[in-house]
Structures are given as C-alpha cells and as structure tokens.
Amino acid sequence: GQNIDQPTEMTATEGAIVQINCTYQTSGFNGLFWYQQHAGEAPTFLSYNVLDGLEEKGRFSSFLSRSKGYSYLLLKELQMKDSASYLCAVMDSNYQLIWGAGTKLIIKP
Amino acid sequence: GAVVSQHPSWVICKSGTSVKIECRSLDFQATTMFWYRQFPKQSLMLMATSNEGSKATYEQGVEKDKFLINHASLTLSTLTVTSAHPEDSSFYICSARSQTSGESYEQYFGPGTRLTVT
Numbered sequence: 001g002q003n004i005d006q007p008t009e010m011t012a013t014e015g016a017i018v019q020i021n022c023t024y025q026t027s028g029f030n031g032l033f034w035y036q037q038h039a040g041e042a043p044t045f046l047s048y049n050v051l052d053g054l055e056e057k058g059r060f061s062s063f064l065s066r067s068k069g070y071s072y073l074l075l076k077e078l079q080m081k082d083s084a085s086y087l088c089a090v091m092d093s094n095y096q097l098i099w100g101a102g103t104k105l106i107i108k109p
Numbered sequence: 110g111a112v113v114s115q116h117p118s119w120v121i122c123k124s125g126t127s128v129k130i131e132c133r134s135l136d137f138q139a140t141t142m143f144w145y146r147q148f149p150k151q152s153l154m155l156m157a158t159s160n161e162g163s164k165a166t167y168e169q170g171v172e173k174d175k176f177l178i179n180h181a182s183l184t185l186s187t188l189t190v191t192s193a194h195p196e197d198s199s200f201y202i203c204s205a206r207s208q209t210s211g212e213s214y215e216q217y218f219g220p221g222t223r224l225t226v227t
Contacts, residue, residue: 033215042202042218043153087152097143097216101152 002026004100006088011106012078020073020086020103028093034062034073035087037102043087046073075105083107111137113205115219122193122226129189130222132203138183139205143216144176147200159186193226200224 003025012018024032031050035043049055049064049071061074075082088100112135122128132142141160145153157173159165159180167173177189186205190197200223204216 035218040200040221040223042221044218045215048215096155096158099153099155 002090002092002098004088004090004098006086006100006103008101009104009106011108012075014078014080014107014109016078017074017076018078018105020075020088020105022071022073022088022100024069024071024088024090024098024100026090026092026098029066030091030093030095032062032064032071033089033091033097034060034071035089037085037087039084046086078107080107080109111205111207111217113139113203113217113219115203115222117222118220119223120225122224124194124226125192127189127191128193128224129187130201130203130224132186132188132205132219134184134205134207134217137205137207137217139186139207140183141206142180142186143204143206144178144186144188145202145204147202147221153202156188190224193224195226198224198226 006022033048034046036046037043047062054063059076064071085102085104087102089097114133116131144156146156147153155168156171157165157167157178159178161180161183165178180186200221202221203219206216
C-alpha cells in the first residue's frame with residue numbers, strides 16, 4: 001500500500017530552526033510537495049521537489065532523497081506565525097497526491 | 110498566482126436538506142479539480158477527482174449518489190451534498206490543477222467551506 005509518515009507534533013522556540021521529516025512508500029513518484037495549513041484554513045503551497053537535493057526558498061528549505069524515500073522541510077528563524085500544520089504529499093504514478101497526516105508545529109516564545 | 114475561490118465559505122443546514130458548494134478557478138483553466146474533506150485534527154481526505162466534461166472518479170468509500178460532482182466548465186466545479194446528515198459536517202476543500210502547470214502538477218487550493226449539519 002501507499003504510506004506517508006511524518007511526526008504528529010513538534011515544538012520549537014521562536015528564532016530557532018526546526019526540521020520536519022517525511023518518509024514515503026508510494027506506487028510511483030512524480031514529486032513531493034510540502035504545504036502549510038493554519039487551523040481552519042486551506043493548505044498553501046510551500047515547496048516541490050522532484051530531483052534529489054535541497055531547494056531553498058527564503059526561510060524554508062526542502063530536501064529530497066528518492067533512493068531513501070525521504071524528505072524534510074527545514075524552517076529557519078522561526079516566527080510565531082509559523083505555528084501551523086505542515087503536510088507532506090507525494091504525487092504517485094497516476095499524478096494523484098497521497099497525503100501525510102500532517103505535523104503540527106508549535107512555536108513557543 | 111493562480112487563485113481558486115469557493116462559495117460559500119461556511120454553511121449551516123438542516124438534516125435531510127442538500128447543499129451545493131462551488132469551486133472556481135479565477136485566473137486559469139483547470140482541467141482537473143479535486144474535492145477533499147477534512148475532519149478536525151485529521152489530514153485531507155480525497156473524495157473525488159473531476160475532469161472537465163466527464164464523470165468524476167470517486168475514492169473508495171465515498172458515495173457518488175450522496176456527493177454529486179459536476180465539472181461543467183474549465184473554471185467551475187460543484188459539489189452537492191444530498192440529504193445531509195450531521196456526520197457530513199466537515200471542512201470541504203477543493204483544489205484545481207492548471208492545464209499549464211507544467212511539470213509540477215501543482216494543485217491550487219480554495220479557501221474551504223465549513224459545513225455544519227444540524
């Protein structure tokens with residue numbers, strides 16, 4: 001079956017760095033997405049990786065290793081507004097998104 | 110960037126009635142639209158995938174006669190929850206994939222519709 005695993009919850013301090021991991025097992029691979037979702041709102045796109053390596057976009061970076069079925073989202077200089085759920089999603093061979101359960105990130109002052 | 114709207118943003122209805130939710134791509138043409146449901150503290154659950162001009166493909170366990178999806182144009186898809194029951198209360202989110210998304214096949218999400226059935 002298809003499976004996406006990510007931690008349920010993480011806590012970090014304002015100004016610090018946090019890494020949210022995601023491992024996946026899917027039928028085919030056409031890219032991995034990270035989305036941010038604030039409570040009561042729809043997800044917003046953060047990043048897309050289809051090749052191995054690190055993609056940097058401001059304070060957020062995303063890494064992918066296809067051979068290991070592994071990705072992480074790195075958030076630097078954490079701000080209180082970064083408190084949200086972070087969803088990892090893999091696009092399978094049918095171009096359907098397979099969603100992880102999300103990681104709730106709590107930022108403390 | 111690509112914008113997707115949903116209407117209404119929230120709705121309260123009585124048990125047994127039907128509710129229609131609209132999803133529109135405002136500045137692009139969406140060949141494919143997706144309907145998701147999300148219960149509190151849970152991840153997104155794909156309900157169905159709809160392609161313009163053809164019947165929707167429903168995920169296992171989703172009743173197609175209860176959740177009617179129409180994708181009549183490249184900018185509009187509707188989800189009708191028929192004979193709604195309290196257990197249908199949820200956050201319904203649509204997303205749209207552009208014809209010109211290119212290689213990323215990025216999905217653009219609407220703001221969601223919160224349905225409460227009393």
